[in-house]
Amino acid sequence: MNKIEVCFSPELIHLHELQGKIVVVVDIFRATTTMVAALANGIEEISTFADLEECRRMKSQGFLIGGERNGQTVSGFDLGNSPVAFIKNEYSGQKLAMTTTNGTLAISKSANADEILIGAFPNLSATIAYIQKHRKDVLIHCAGWKGRFNLEDSLYAGALVKSLESSHEADEDGALAMKSLFEKEGHQLKGYLGQASHAKRLQNHGIEADIDFCLTLDLYDIVGKVENEKVKAVIKP
Numbered sequence: 001m002n003k004i005e006v007c008f009s010p011e012l013i014h015l016h017e018l019q020g021k022i023v024v025v026v027d028i029f030r031a032t033t034t035m036v037a038a039l040a041n042g043i044e045e046i047s048t049f050a051d052l053e054e055c056r057r058m059k060s061q062g063f064l065i066g067g068e069r070n071g072q073t074v075s076g077f078d079l080g081n082s083p084v085a086f087i088k089n090e091y092s093g094q095k096l097a098m099t100t101t102n103g104t105l106a107i108s109k110s111a112n113a114d115e116i117l118i119g120a121f122p123n124l125s126a127t128i129a130y131i132q133k134h135r136k137d138v139l140i141h142c143a144g145w146k147g148r149f150n151l152e153d154s155l156y157a158g159a160l161v162k163s164l165e166s167s168h169e170a171d172e173d174g175a176l177a178m179k180s181l182f183e184k185e186g187h188q189l190k191g192y193l194g195q196a197s198h199a200k201r202l203q204n205h206g207i208e209a210d211i212d213f214c215l216t217l218d219l220y221d222i223v224g225k226v227e228n229e230k231v232k233a234v235i236k237p
């Protein structure tokens with residue numbers, strides 16, 4: 001049986017071994033959900049940047065540039081960090097460069113993993129199917145918020161731990177705790193996560209549609225995967 005564990009913040013990732021594992025990076029609100037929505041709606045590949053100015057420079061190389069700081073679209077960028085911006089296929093065929101507060105940092109801190117997947121509720125089942133097929137130990141890397149624990153990434157971690165229980169043993173307390181949380185609250189994702197502090201921040205920015213989208217299950221049959229430092233869609237797990 002393989003193992004599954006949870007890291008609750010990029011600040012704690014140094015405590016975990018990444019080599020040989022599939023690392024699932026998750027930032028439900030909103031970076032990884034936005035990446036999955038972008039790929040499912042025709043974006044060819046996504047380059048991620050922790051540094052804002054590096055990301056901005058990609059515009060001159062023909063990239064669409066998307067990003068936020070403190071939840072607000074960066075001045076001069078084409079897009080912010082909203083998954084809903086992609087759902088009408090408007091940017092199909094383009095390459096996206098992206099920088100966000102938490103999600104892109106978690107991806108850069110996962111570089112030593114065997115494989116890096118991009119986790120989101122709208123492609124939860126596809127990601128589960130990919131992991132079941134590839135049979136490796138799994139580490140769920142929650143992006144959290146500015147180094148802190150958050151509810152939404154942790155509940156997603158619980159959903160993965162629960163769904164993989166026949167193939168992956170949760171042998172550490174974080175994974176066991178999140179499985180219990182998902183067993184208790186997973187049936188009412190939108191009700192439970194509506195109280196999360198990041199959901200409230202998004203409400204304050206007037207972007208309730210993003211919350212709803214980020215908590216919708218299984219809209220897409222693709223897996224987001226980092227290949228040669230770009231996030232791409234794997235269509236068939």
Ligand SMILES: O=C(O)[C@H](CS(=O)(=O)O)OP(=O)(O)O
Pocket residue numbers: 027029030031032068069070071072081100101102103104143144145146201
């Ligand atoms: O855009 C978001 O929702 C957040 C912004 S912040 O952390 O609330 O400042 O960024 P993300 O990297 O997607 O968590």
